[in-house]
Amino acid sequence: MSEGGGLGSAPLAGVRVLDLSRVVSGPFCTMQLGDLGADIIKVEEPTRGDDSRAFGPPFQGGESAYFLSVNRNKKSLALDLKHPKAGEVVRRLVEASDVLVENFRPGTAERLGIGYDSLKAINPALIYCAISGFGRSGPERDRPGYDLILQGEAGIMDLTGEPDGPPTKIGAPVADLVSGLYAAQGVLAALRAREVTGLGQRVDVAMLDAVASVLTYNAGEFFATGISPTRRGNQHPSIAPYAPFEASDGWINLGIANDAIWERFCRSVGREELLDDPRFKTAPDRVTNRAAVNAVVADIIATRPRRAWVELLEPRGVPVGALNDVGEVVEGPGITARGKIAALDHQNAGTVKVVDTPVELSASATGARTAPPRLGEHTREVLRVVAELDDTHIDDLLKERAVMAPDFHHG
DSSP: OOOOOOOBBBTTTTOOEOOOOOTHHHHHHHHHHHHTOOEEEEEEEEEOOSSSGGGOEEEEETHHHHHHHHOOEEEEEEOOOTTTTHHHHHHHHTTTEEEEEEEEOOTHHHHHHHHHHHHHHHTOEEEEEEESOOOOSTTTTTSSHHHHHHHHTTTTHHHSSSSTOOOOSSOOOOHHHHHHHOOOOHHHHHHHHHHHHHOOOEEEEEHHHHHHHTTTTHHHHHHHHHHOOOOOOOOOOSOSSSEEEEEEEEEEEEESSHHHHHHHHHHHOOOOOGGGGGSSSSSSHHHHHHHHHHHHHHHHHTSOHHHHHHHHHHTTTTOOOOOOOOHHHSSSSHHHHTOOEEEEEEEEEEEEEEEOOOOOSBBBBBBBBBBOOOOOTTTIIIIIISSSSOOOHHHHHHHSSEOOOTTOOOO
């Protein structure tokens, strides 16, 4: 957690978020808001909770590692939104909340009686953020949004992979994560607008739009030429060598982006004669003769381990970096020395490690504070403190299975 000496309270302290989302896109959004200090009330179905609680293996102390990775800084309220008694609870929570986040398929929230139009009548200052696969309008609005489907529909997979190989999914669920980041950005913008108007508003994020937005220069290439870019694998369209190369113990990336860097590389590896090779004389020559220059560089890089190349080339101004696996990243000095791995205490899972927020503010606290919640862990607290229900009312809701708490067992 980014809490050094003299830091003030978190920037979103005092902002309450009612999180009706599940799996990745919505929970990733609300986790960002929680890292900035918002109070996140995660509403979950009482019998199984967020779908991602069952995603595994692996499990840690019976808790899904998948779920644990995107649900820190939240309180869990186990509430059956379909139960006849849920309406009163939701109304009280909405009255006491600043933001609501959901990622239902369009129309689902309305059928449950928790659509934007219904809730803004209860709380006109409410910011209602909805994430969907294909948006609220258009011919595909009713389609569900899954990361794999959206990576394909939005063109990312067609750009990823080797030229003669199949389209390839990006290793991280980028459609979910980018959508969650845009949603958090939209919520922050709406909170700022509310400071001026006093009114909330609806924030809509379609995963299709979110992923299409990161096409950037690829879309620009099509707009300029009318021709869709094709898969290039690890090759850059206009720079060579600019790719991964296999060292004696793994892989490194080299970014030889101009003639000056090429000269520094050749001199660093003791191959000055390559500077006189007409195939490699200029940057355009190296692109034209990409296969040849890559083959020469590959033979050179294969002779030493990764760390030796980084230690040799980086001080000489040659862009170079190791291709780390996940373990090397989360246990390596790059982020551990910066305090970006947080260890959180969890009743079932023990110590839960998470990659902390990359956002650091010079005068405000940000980051991981509490472990992801157990299902229904905060049901009583939320109903008592936020919904302002007394213990008798809470016990009645528990008995009727409208809500669930870990300490309540039906006879």
